[in-house]
Amino acid sequence: MRKETKCVQAGYTPKNGEPRMIPIIQSTTFKYDSSAEMGKLFDLEKEGYFYTRLQNPTNDMVAAKIAALEGGTAAMLTASGQAASFYSVFNIAGAGDHVVASTAIYGGTYNLFNVTMKRMGIDFTFVDPDCSDEELEAAFQPNTKAVFGETIANPSLVVFDIERFAGAAHAHGVPLIIDNTFATPINCRPFEWGADIVTHSTTKYMDGHDVGVGGCIVDSGHFDWMAHADKFPGLTQPDESYHGITYAEKFGQGGAYITKATAQLMRDLGAIQSPQNAFYLNLGLESLAVRMERHVQNAQKVAEFLAKDPHVAWVNYPGLKGNKYYERAKKYLPNGTCGVISFGVKGGRAAAEKFMSQLQVAIIATHVADAHTCILHPANSTHRQLSDEELIRAGVAPDLIRLSVGIENADDIIEDLEQALKSLD
Numbered sequence: 001m002r003k004e005t006k007c008v009q010a011g012y013t014p015k016n017g018e019p020r021m022i023p024i025i026q027s028t029t030f031k032y033d034s035s036a037e038m039g040k041l042f043d044l045e046k047e048g049y050f051y052t053r054l055q056n057p058t059n060d061m062v063a064a065k066i067a068a069l070e071g072g073t074a075a076m077l078t079a080s081g082q083a084a085s086f087y088s089v090f091n092i093a094g095a096g097d098h099v100v101a102s103t104a105i106y107g108g109t110y111n112l113f114n115v116t117m118k119r120m121g122i123d124f125t126f127v128d129p130d131c132s133d134e135e136l137e138a139a140f141q142p143n144t145k146a147v148f149g150e151t152i153a154n155p156s157l158v159v160f161d162i163e164r165f166a167g168a169a170h171a172h173g174v175p176l177i178i179d180n181t182f183a184t185p186i187n188c189r190p191f192e193w194g195a196d197i198v199t200h201s202t203t204k205y206m207d208g209h210d211v212g213v214g215g216c217i218v219d220s221g222h223f224d225w226m227a228h229a230d231k232f233p234g235l236t237q238p239d240e241s242y243h244g245i246t247y248a249e250k251f252g253q254g255g256a257y258i259t260k261a262t263a264q265l266m267r268d269l270g271a272i273q274s275p276q277n278a279f280y281l282n283l284g285l286e287s288l289a290v291r292m293e294r295h296v297q298n299a300q301k302v303a304e305f306l307a308k309d310p311h312v313a314w315v316n317y318p319g320l321k322g323n324k325y326y327e328r329a330k331k332y333l334p335n336g337t338c339g340v341i342s343f344g345v346k347g348g349r350a351a352a353e354k355f356m357s358q359l360q361v362a363i364i365a366t367h368v369a370d371a372h373t374c375i376l377h378p379a380n381s382t383h384r385q386l387s388d389e390e391l392i393r394a395g396v397a398p399d400l401i402r403l404s405v406g407i408e409n410a411d412d413i414i415e416d417l418e419q420a421l422k423s424l425d
């Protein structure tokens, strides 16, 4: 199946007489004929459902669709993108361990790593995604357990050199985790470039309609945990809470990581997505390929308009010729990047505020990457916990306006921006 077909059909194939649409299994628990049978599930001896905090059939069908889109071997849904980012790292790193992360990542992820996970005893070294080979090499430590980057960073739109970082991670015997939220598997499949684990905030393009907060983690099945057994004891040594099973042995290279995250992290932390939200997510996924195509077309037109407008100080869109990441985007995202553009208005903060208040089609919202065109000033909202210096390091200029181009008619979006820019005269 090609990606457009997978969007509609992967993850669920109804048998004779079954519902055409993925059913919502809105049940916390599942019935068994004997305790012995249920016991096998608790021992991870048999596959099946017993409690929705760990697994639910609706969630699994939707996760399987995302795994198919990414070309992975296993996947799980989480309650949010934040939960996905947290689990993806915490599944293989604990107190005393270290992780190398790109500086060009979502502000929420930076905070999660730099504040909350540091308090849990995990150390992070943040590297400029365009750093020299020497700097990248120097970031690794003997206790490094993973490398983390974002395909297209929210909101700096830095395009990550996945292949290069995968090479560095593998040379140090650790996996590369990629947050693929902005690109979606329609525009980039990080596994094809050497990434080992992919995460998503499904809240963005995958849902696509401002309906449900959610996340997803996908395993490529490429990383050989057993070959680096000393680094990943959680996967390669017996788990006493499940009668001494060893994930990498019992579930193999393609299943160990997600099974462990489900059996331990979901069991203990419980950031599960509701089956109802998984159903909505699936509706979004069905049109993902069609929507991404329109997002990219519209954003290209809008970026080209902004680049020519005299009120605009600068435009950052990797699809624009002359953008720092134009060539890299051509390599990793040949069908286009995403619908998000950032730009600055001449006249700084005050002009930006006036401009934004005049908009009618583009609405002010703390959200990006969905059907509705929306706009935000990150230094004043999502990134306000960062100092100016940290903002610049994260690739977010203090005057940056983030515009998420939706799937409306591009001419309506452009006319709206044009009248608001004219109000600055």
Ligand SMILES: *Cc1c(COP(=O)(O)O)cnc(C)c1O
Pocket: 080, 081, 082, 083, 085, 106, 108, 109, 150, 154, 179, 181, 182, 200, 201, 202, 203, 204, 213, 214, 215
């Ligand atoms: C929004 C976002 C997140 C966090 O996801 P939530 O669903 O809001 O928890 C993580 N990464 C990226 C790139 C995002 O845009």
